Amino acid sequence: MRSLTRLLAVLPRKLDADLVRETRLSATDYFVLVHVSEAPDRRMRMTDLAGGAAMSMSGISRVVDRLQKIGLVERERSPDDGRGWDAVLTGAGLQELQDAWVAHLASARAHVFDHLGEVDLDSVADAFERIADPERPSE
Amino acid sequence: MRSLTRLLAVLPRKLDADLVRETRLSATDYFVLVHVSEAPDRRMRMTDLAGGAAMSMSGISRVVDRLQKIGLVERERSPDDGRGWDAVLTGAGLQELQDAWVAHLASARAHVFDHLGEVDLDSVADAFERIADPERPSE
DNA sequence: ACATGTTAGTTGCTTGAGCAAGCACCAACT
DNA sequence: AGTTGGTGCTTGCTCAAGCAACTAACATGT
Numbered sequence: 001m002r003s004l005t006r007l008l009a010v011l012p013r014k015l016d017a018d019l020v021r022e023t024r025l026s027a028t029d030y031f032v033l034v035h036v037s038e039a040p041d042r043r044m045r046m047t048d049l050a051g052g053a054a055m056s057m058s059g060i061s062r063v064v065d066r067l068q069k070i071g072l073v074e075r076e077r078s079p080d081d082g083r084g085w086d087a088v089l090t091g092a093g094l095q096e097l098q099d100a101w102v103a104h105l106a107s108a109r110a111h112v113f114d115h116l117g118e119v120d121l122d123s124v125a126d127a128f129e130r131i132a133d134p135e136r137p138s139e
Numbered sequence: 140m141r142s143l144t145r146l147l148a149v150l151p152r153k154l155d156a157d158l159v160r161e162t163r164l165s166a167t168d169y170f171v172l173v174h175v176s177e178a179p180d181r182r183m184r185m186t187d188l189a190g191g192a193a194m195s196m197s198g199i200s201r202v203v204d205r206l207q208k209i210g211l212v213e214r215e216r217s218p219d220d221g222r223g224w225d226a227v228l229t230g231a232g233l234q235e236l237q238d239a240w241v242a243h244l245a246s247a248r249a250h251v252f253d254h255l256g257e258v259d260l261d262s263v264a265d266a267f268e269r270i271a272d273p274e275r276p277s278e
Numbered sequence: 279a280c281a282t283g284t285t286a287g288t289t290g291c292t293t294g295a296g297c298a299a300g301c302a303c304c305a306a307c308t
Numbered sequence: 309a310g311t312t313g314g315t316g317c318t319t320g321c322t323c324a325a326g327c328a329a330c331t332a333a334c335a336t337g338t
């Protein structure tokens with residue numbers, strides 16, 4: 001437990017620092033972009049985005065502000081609901097996300113996977129998912 | 140990896156929320172107090188505290204401000220170095236820390252350990268320590 | 279059709295944390 | 309002793325994120 005709490009404090013900062021150094025994206029920006037990029041048509045409702053990125057609506061709203069300002073996403077009215085907005089990944093956004101993906105993968109490898117040792121990845125990943133989303137037992 | 144990043148986003152908030160609900164301490168406050176309580180004489184230099192809690196000096200300085208304001212620690216001049224300050228746990232601090240410890244343990248059990256399944260705790264803890272402090276291979 | 283309630287998203291305010299600049303003290307050389 | 313450089317801690321500023329309050333649009337009952 002002790003080691004877990006330390007991990008929770010240290011690792012996010014390392015990953016974020018690497019990403020910020022290599023790209024102009026924060027870890028938050030990056031994960032939001034990843035979610036958008038994986039949605040059909042590379043577009044996603046703000047609310048779903050908030051759920052996916054485990055952030056509040058206001059948080060997402062401001063992240064999308066930033067990303068829009070630097071041209072990586074656009075806001076478009078939701079076709080089926082006049083209140084809703086979709087965040088839509090632009091070409092530049094896709095390009096920049098791919099670059100960031102490379103950087104992030106290298107960083108993750110260096111900080112995490114190189115230290116794993118004899119850990120059983122599958123069972124740990126399962127456990128992590130249960131911890132993060134306990135109400136959804138194993139969908 | 141995906142599951143790990145989600146864990147890093149979600150778990151700290153859960154643990155912190157539980158602690159804040161049950162006590163008047165944030166997770167940061169709690170971990171700082173734990174470190175102080177484990178030091179000899181329940182006193183610890185600010186710098187060491189910063190290292191232990193994986194925070195910046197300015198961060199620690201403000202946490203100790205808070206804790207001092209509510210009477211859980213005192214600041215005392217370091218005996219051997221006129222620049223240094225020790226954070227010293229008070230009786231009230233010890234008491235309140237113990238209460239928080241109980242709450243935190245229950246919370247950790249509910250959120251984490253109940254979901255672990257067939258994970259080998261020892262190897263995972265080792266791996267986490269290596270990830271958090273890679274320069275200290277296994278002290 | 280209209281009034282009421284509910285949901286999607288944004289904005290004002292506050293809080294917590296880091297960086298950089300500053301201050302106080304130590305250490306080492308002359 | 310005096311100066312010069314390095315260390316320990318605090319403080320001003322900035323930024324990211326959440327909550328609460330608000331607006332706009334849907335949905336439902338009459």
